[in-house]
Amino acid sequence: MSTLLEVSGVSVTFDGFRAINNLSVQFAEAELRAIIGPNGAGKTTFMDIVTGKTKPDEGRVIWGEKNLSLLGMSESEIALQGIGRKFQKPTVFEDQTVRQNLAMALKNPRSPLAVLLHKKTKSNAERIEAIAEQIGLTDSLTRIAGELSHGQKQWLEIGMLLAQDPRLLLVDEPAAGMTVEEREKTTDILREAAKTRAVVVVEHDMEFVRRLDCKVTVLHEGSVLAEGSLDHVTSNQRVIDVYLGRSHA
Structure with missing residues (x-):
């Protein structure tokens, strides 16, 4: 499977603290990957670098089959390349319906004229229905987003990112604050x-x-x-020593 994103030899220092230290990691075109580690391991900083929020001191971040460097791009330019990010706290339009949230997120021409002339099309409606089914909110399309449970808001935000049709989706701690049933549904959404x-x-x-x-x-x-399966990494003595041997709730 071809490489979609390659992070190579990346380091970044904040006020003398090296948050990322010669990090090299690759992600394939279509794969599910979990990133774990103790607080301060660099997980959030890694996502900040990939999305352009943080510029590294050294290293390369290469994207796609054209081997584009993401380091010279702005956050919005990186987003347009097909990289979507979901933060831990859901950010949806609380006073709009679920359908309206998904409609606003759809990947459509973004020029002022295109937005002005935008009409409800059958293909857009079908796309919204398909995403709503994927995130388990078909029965909630007419509900105001602010009325949704915490888990449902998380699903809606994932759906809004999927509506932009990203090639890479970065998701930060989606299980936090969810019920057992919501967590199970969330894993199904992400696996799909x-x-x-x-x-x-x-x-x-x-x-x-x-x-x-x-x-x-x-x-x-x-x-x-x-790196490897969960059983493989959790049996690694160094992982046990630095992460699993201490509280990481």
Whole structure:
């Protein structure tokens, strides 16, 4: 499977603290990957670098079959390349319906004229219905987003990102604050999404990661400590020493 994103020899220092230390990691065209590690391991900074929020001191971040460098691009330019990010706290338009939230997120021409002339099309309506089914909100399309449960808001935000048809979806701690049933549904949503794009999930909840049933990358002090199946990395003595042997709730 071809490489979609390659992070190579990346380092970044904040006020003397090396948050990312010679990090090298690759992601394939369509795969589900979990990134775990203790607090301060560099998980969020890694996502900040890929999305252009943070510029590294050194290294390369190469994207797609054309081997584009993401380092010279702005956050909006990177988003247009097909990289979507979901933060831990859901950000949806609370006073709009679920359908309106998804409609606003659809990948359509963004010029002022195109937005002005935008009409409800059959294809857009079908796309909204398909996404709503994928995220389990078909029966909630007419509900105001602010009325949704925490888990449903998380699903809606994932749906809004899917509506933009990203090639890479970065998801930060989606299981936080969810019920058991919501967590199970969330893993199903992410596993389904990863059939057609790369989905990278940063998570602390080991049961959630186990249910994802995917390759796991363990970060520690800004670099890769171990990589492989969850059973493989959790049996690694260094992973046990720096991460699993301490509380990481």
